[in-house]
Amino acid sequence: MDQTPHVPVDELLASARVVAIPTRTRFRGISVREAVLFDAPTGASEFSPFVEYGDAEAAQWLRAAIDFGWGRSPEPLRESVEVNATVPAVAAAEVPGILARFPGCRTAKVKVAERGQSLGDDLARVRAVREAMGTDGRVRVDANTGWSVDDAVDALTALAEFDLDYAEQPCITVPELAEVRTRLAANGTPIRIAADESVRKAEDPLAVARAGAADLLIVKAQPLGGIARALDIVAEAGLPVVVSSALDTSVGISMGLHLAAALPEGVLAGACGLGTVALLDGDAVADPLVPVDGAIAVRRPALDADALERFRAPAERERWWRERIARCAALLG
Known part of the structure; x- marks a missing residue:
């Protein structure tokens, strides 16, 4: 049974920050890593499926982000x-x-x-x-x-x-x-x-x-x-x-x-x-x-406002990711 919390898409979008962070070395053909970071109730969470992934695959990444940011994680067995x-x-x-x-x-x-x-x-x-x-x-x-x-x-x-x-x-x-x-x-x-x-x-x-x-x-x-x-x-x-x-x-x-x-x-x-x-x-x-x-x-670092602004994605990329969140959220129901 799926225990992932239901979070309205408006709440997801309101908490979302889109970043574009350069890589030090080209990796998997990537020189800039894009990600959505959520300032969520139980701690910062991330949604970062690679851009070539379809919505059905990316929706599982959004499920994980919701679970980590709005749900409860198991107690760690090691520090x-x-x-x-x-x-x-x-x-x-x-x-x-x-x-x-x-x-x-x-x-x-x-x-x-x-x-x-x-x-x-x-x-x-x-x-x-x-x-x-x-x-x-x-x-x-x-x-x-x-x-x-x-x-x-x-x-x-x-x-x-x-x-x-x-x-x-x-x-x-x-x-x-x-x-x-x-x-x-x-x-x-x-x-x-x-x-x-x-x-x-x-x-x-x-x-x-x-x-x-x-x-x-x-x-x-x-x-x-x-x-x-x-x-x-x-x-x-x-x-x-x-x-x-x-x-x-x-x-x-x-x-x-x-x-x-x-x-x-x-x-x-x-x-x-x-x-x-x-x-x-x-x-x-x-x-x-x-x-x-x-x-x-094992810890959960907090988002840093200065870093979010420094690596803020261009407006067209932010729009692309927000539309992707909405589509994936619809697939999750």
């Missing part, structure tokens, strides 16, 4: 959450500078399979990360569905020399993930497969677990419709999870932290992908949620 560094698809020479933005992090997730780049670029980038992290650091890769099955098997076989923690979403479909997992096991390549898009963008987020197509799940609070819904999916899937973000501001990161903090002991599979505010060149709060000694404290 802080270990996080990983996130390395965009940069040249190998830029890796040390990127990692320096994540002080104390002993796990790094590296973007691979970037359009227009080669396997050689990926190998150089991951090698640079492994060298910087040392032998005791964890290194993960994320292909964001960028490979075919054959390309994934070839690439991950080559990348295995860097002792990968796991490979995130190498291919787009659940059957393809299952085939990659089977073929890697057959050729003796010990790399776990993590599912991200197959969970957060799927009509059935549990299909990947039922198919045995992944060793662990990447869960994100906004795309799954909020903390409570994400916790239900995790419980049903029965697989280890890593909580991640979608290049959120600190407000969205707080939602992810509260999800990670509510997970039962033994479910988290290592550091979470919640340190990505370090990739933004600004924030909407005065005290951003960035790593300190490799972890972030």
Whole structure:
């Protein structure tokens, strides 16, 4: 039964502030991150589906924002959450500078399979990360569905020399993930497969677990419709999870932290992908949620009026987001 509070669209729009924050490095093709931030009754909340997403998908992100801003979050079971560094698809020479933005992090997730780049670029980038992290650091890769099955098997076989923690979403479909997992096991390549898009963008987020197509799940609070819904999916899937973000501001990161903090002991599979505010060149709060000694404290920062004004989106973009809120709210009923 859906427990998301009903909030009139006029109330949503009245509390909404639209921001456009530059990124330090181009990430997922994005150089400016747009988001709607709500000055909500139970604390600031965020609605930031990527602009290319359709209304039906974006409506789940709005459900999450309403749940976090107008509902009640579960009591945290931990005071802080270990996080990983996130390395965009940069040249190998830029890796040390990127990692320096994540002080104390002993796990790094590296973007691979970037359009227009080669396997050689990926190998150089991951090698640079492994060298910087040392032998005791964890290194993960994320292909964001960028490979075919054959390309994934070839690439991950080559990348295995860097002792990968796991490979995130190498291919787009659940059957393809299952085939990659089977073929890697057959050729003796010990790399776990993590599912991200197959969970957060799927009509059935549990299909990947039922198919045995992944060793662990990447869960994100906004795309799954909020903390409570994400916790239900995790419980049903029965697989280890890593909580991640979608290049959120600190407000969205707080939602992810509260999800990670509510997970039962033994479910988290290592550091979470919640340190990505370090990739933004600004924030909407005065005290951003960035790593300190490799972890972030579980808290809800307040919106900062000066920051909201500094990063206020242009009028036409603000209008676009407000219309999007109205359409998504209508879909939620």
